[in-house]
Amino acid sequence: MWQKSPNHRTLSEDEEKKALDNAPSLRFRFILAGVLVIGIIASLAINLIFDYSQKLADLSYDRLLRSALLQMDENVGLMRNEVSIDIPWSAFATLAQAEEDRVFYKVESLEQGFITGYQDLDSQPPQPPVLDKIQFYNQEYSGEMVRFAWVQRHITDPETAQTVRIILGQTRLSREQMASAVTQKAVEVVVLIALVAITLIIIGSHLVLRPLHRIERALEERAMGDLTPIDINTPKETHHLKVAINHFMARLQTNLEQLENYTADAAHQLRTPLASLRALAENARDISSVGNSPERQHQALENIVKQCDTLSQTVTLLLNQAVVSHRLQTHRLEPIDLLAPITASCREQAVTALHQGIQLSLDCELKETMILGDAFSIQQMMQNLIENAVRYSRADVAHATEVIVQVEEFERFYRIKVIDYGDGIPDIEKERVFERFYRGRYDIAGSGVGLAMVKDIVDHHAARIQILDTEPKGTTFQVDFAKLRFEDTV
Secondary structure, eight states: OOOOOTTOOOOOHHHHHHHHHHSOOHHHHHHHHHHHHHHHHHHHHHHHHHHHHHHHHHHHHHHHHHHHHHHHHHTEEEETTEEEEOOOHHHHHHHTTSTTOOEEEEEEETTTEEEEEOTTOOOOOSSOOOTTOOEEEEEEETTEEEEEEEEEEEEEOSSOEEEEEEEEEEESHHHHHHHHHHHHHHHHHHHHHHHHHHHHHHHHHHHHHHHHHHHHHHHHTSOTTOOOOOOOOOOHHHHHHHHHHHHHHHHHHHHHHHHHHHHHHHHHHHHHHHHHHHHHHHHHHHHHHTTOOHHHHHHHHHHHHHHHHHHHHHHHHHHHHHHHHHHHHHOOOEEEETHHHHHHHHHHHHHHHHHTTOEEEEEOOOSOOEEEEOHHHHHHHHHHHHHHHHHTOOTTSTTTTEEEEEEEEOSSEEEEEEEEOSSOOOGGGTTTTTSTTOOSOSSSOOOSOHHHHHHHHHHHTTOEEEEEEOSSSOEEEEEEEEOOOGGGGO
């Protein structure tokens, strides 16, 4: 009843340890994913910090550069129609706060030409010049990178007008030192936060996986044969795992119960015919030993043959029951033509019914009856219903020599009827006939498990079975199967 791996075997302790070592670690994957995410975030943070520290250093020292440039600009004037400038000492004192940096400057007039400063300082801002607007930019000069402040404005008096350009530059040593110091401090903080986060992830991975260990301990501490549901409080993330384990144990419990029932069926069904067979064999031996007539010996052997047939039928019934139980557990329902197993059952039972004086007929005008089902199980269901109808029909009652199988179509389902004209089933017994080992009459041969198997098959197919009275007398078993819908095949 259970599917097993063809190569399944119990692992030794060393093999199990090796398999455990080679198995992927969920905790390692969790930590690795966390470290990768934190590493990416830390890298992005460090890049942003580096850019921010550069901008912060430029912003701080650009203020000094602007102040010095404005002081120089305030001292530019016209004297005798020529541009003159008296660079104040305070301008260079402002820039002297960056002790390691050098300063370059140039003052020129578009009309007059070079006025003072570094004559070879030919620096142009990357953007088009705008009068009275200070522009800051980086440019290489004298073999090193220099931060420049650039401004251009008009100077006028009653007699003349000129355009003056002032360029003031400062090396970036102090800026880089400041940016490096800010970056270093920030990186230390980011690295510290990343280490703390990784530590928390490692601790968190243990806490996250703790419910799995609780489920593991709950299963290991159980007594053998304890298949009750796991009843421990678990987080939402492991709730579905707990439910799946409980469902699996419920299915396993069902399989074990079916195995116990099957074993009980086998013991119950085989014990009586074997005891009867033994008694008949001993009787035949006694008849032969005392020298009775050949007719009595022949009758004794005939009884043994009949009992062997009964035992063979019982074994066949038990084997079919085991196969049906297995298929109900392991096979999915698939689209089938309901008429196929019904027709096959009628053909198999027709000859047996005739030997007992019963005429079996199939009343159906349908060409196709598609449902979701298992053909073998439905055929076993029909065989049990037909055998039961034939067995309980009586030849000495009017119309009792006929068993009719009808198949009718309705809007949403197909209806199967197995009609006999026997003595019928009392209303008080109709609810009990599907119980295992229950038999309404012990004067007629039977096992008491056939209708129980029929009920299992009907329930597995989500069908409905009813026991009705046949007019004027007898019993009708009515089974309704839902029609196959298009969405069932998708």
